[in-house]
Amino acid sequence: MKELFPAKQVWGFVFSLILTFVALLVYFFNMSKATGMTIFILTAFIQAAVQLVVFMHARETDDSKSIFMTLYCAIFLALITVFGTILCMVWGWSY
Amino acid sequence: MGFFSRFLIPNPSPVIYSSMVAIGVTVLLIIVGLTHFKKWFFLWSGWLTTVDHKRIGIMYLISALLMLFRGGVDAVMMRAQLAVPDNKLLDSQHYNEIFSTHGVVMILFMAMPYIMALMNFVVPLQIGARDVAFPRLNAISFWLFFMGAMLFNISFVIGGSPDAGWTSYFPLAGNEFSPHVGTNYYMIGIQIAGIGTLMTGINFLTTILKMRAPGMTLMKMPMFTWSALVTSIIIIFAFPVLTVALIMGTMDRLFATKFFTMTEGGMDMLWANLFWVWGHPEVYILILPAFGLFSEIIPTFSRRNLYGYRSMVASMVFISIYSFFVWTHHFFTMGQAAYVNSIFSITTMVIAIPTGIKIFNWLFTMWKGRIRFTVPMLYSIGFIPLFTIGGVTGVMLAMSAADYQYHNTMFLVAHFHNVIIPGVVFAVLGAGTYYWPKMFGFMLNERIGKWAFWFLTIGFCLAFFPMYITGLDGQARRIYTYSESTGFGPLNMISFIGATLMAISFVLIVYTIYYSIRHAPRDVSDDPWDARSLEWATHNPVPEYNFAIIPQVNSRETFWDAKYKGHELFKGDYEKIHMPNNSGVPFIMSCIFFVFGFALVFSIWFLAIIGLIGIFVCMAHRSFEIDHGHYISVEEIKETEAKFGGVNKWK
């Protein structure tokens, strides 16, 4: 019976519900923009990780090495793009 | 009339009306021809429904040649308009439309599919596979590209062409300054084709990582396969940015959102930023496979192995990541602070280093080699000095302070044509000739091919080198005329002559194909160039299953070693071969995409909704379809192989 019960998935689901709920708090409580954004960003990234590992089985095949390589690469490039854009259009904007 | 008036062209001219007639007549002729020769079934079962990577490659090739013609006509019209001062051949609106469509057609609908053609045809053969990882997805990629390109191409006879440049910068591309549907065509046509490209990237990444023949480790892969792998990675990371930017642009135009507006919190330059976040990696998506092709051609015709294999791979992998660090060099003049520009100036200059390494590797490969001056080799040899000039002017442009002088002048135009024509166009033309016998079973005529090469090269130099000078003297790009007193006249006339020579070269290329279809002998061997990698170990033309027995790889130049060092490629007996089934769904779904796109362009909502439902129905159909493919029996393989002379006949 124990083998048949998808404990990991159920807990993953509960956890992602909790994350959603935490993010929702920003709406109900009157917090500063900085605190709100921090909560958003943190919960969003953890949420994405949960989805990938628990529900998209990123760790369960022999390809997981290339899957994670691609993933880290993607995160790295996304960060470069986002911060590069902010650098051009906000921090370094002089026009 | 109210409903139909939207399909009229806002700025008609006799040329456009005659093109309408010409298009109508051609379509009619094709339909009559197909019916008369009873070819409908052949077309449907052999080509429209095929999932065979070789046939898909050939369809990409034909589309690319068609688009080369269309883009080339645009180019000659532009050069004719600029040939003399104060010319009245085209008015400013037509000139704007022509340079916009020229850029999009050449980069997205000519260069990209040409590269895709060669990747599709060559990569599975080079790694000893029977097809790509997802053959059906591959068909969808092709048809989405095709329908996106066709949607974009009909713009000039239905509703009017985009006129905001191939970069389509906002706010010019917004509704206020571009009220016609032209820019809708841009947003939606490219979107549809781009989805196809993204799928190709995923498909080839998986194919190359998962389907290599036994023994072929990553560091034993042929260089073109390496370049296809790296290109796929860049596609996967770059194209989503374009997708998002195009969706935002479409929403601004169709649903009055404010992403790129100048007022109400919009940010017009954000488009330029996102466009180049995709756009710079895109130029590497074009050039890396071209580098890969030269790396196949040069060793073959120098009779030497590729010099510095490891450094070639390393510089490509470096470029793939690094090409995402430099995009700001396209808008140094936009308004960011000098320190920001300096950062991107330096990153840009650094990217010239790996490119330089590759140039030296090709030179060292030829060094002491026994060079044969065939058409593919001529293109490769012409590429090296001409591309280097383009790279050097690129580094000039990369100096942000100096770029204030060069930006948006003919100097810039000369730079990027100088890298794209000797880089990408030479590569695909050379490789097209090189792989022609593998594709069609006969060789292209060398003599006419050489004439075409010389016309193209001389025409290229005449057309683009004068632009460096007029650009420095201040001739701006995208301006439809200039006055006599600027003194730009004579140099522009030379450019026009060069453009004409390039047009003649295109005619010669088409003529070589025609001539060779009629006259070339059909009994070429499987390995007519005495080549080195696995794609030449199979027959000419390649049978459906590529390799009757999957080859065993144990060195970098397996085929060469099998020919001359006695390595055994094909061990064991024939076994039945599992192949994917053909399917009409990719074609049908892409046709629905076309209708959906067309409806969006003209805001015909009921049709768009029907189209969207149709697309989802096709996807649902695929989810529930049971399709296990089919087997080719051992008897059938034996029969085919006997016709070709067996697996090891080149020994």
Ligand code: HEM
């Ligand atoms: C040595 C490497 C290269 C360097 C340093 C370089 C640098 C640059 C710079 C700084 C610009 C922007 C100039 C301006 O807008 O004022 C530019 C534009 C451009 N480059 Fe390059 N480039 C290089 C190689 C290439 C290659 C290999 C390709 C294509 C295959 C390419 C295609 C283009 C295109 C299409 C544009 C401009 C498009 C437009 O504004 O419409 N470049 N390049």
Ligand SMILES: [Cu+2]
């Ligand atoms: Cu660039």
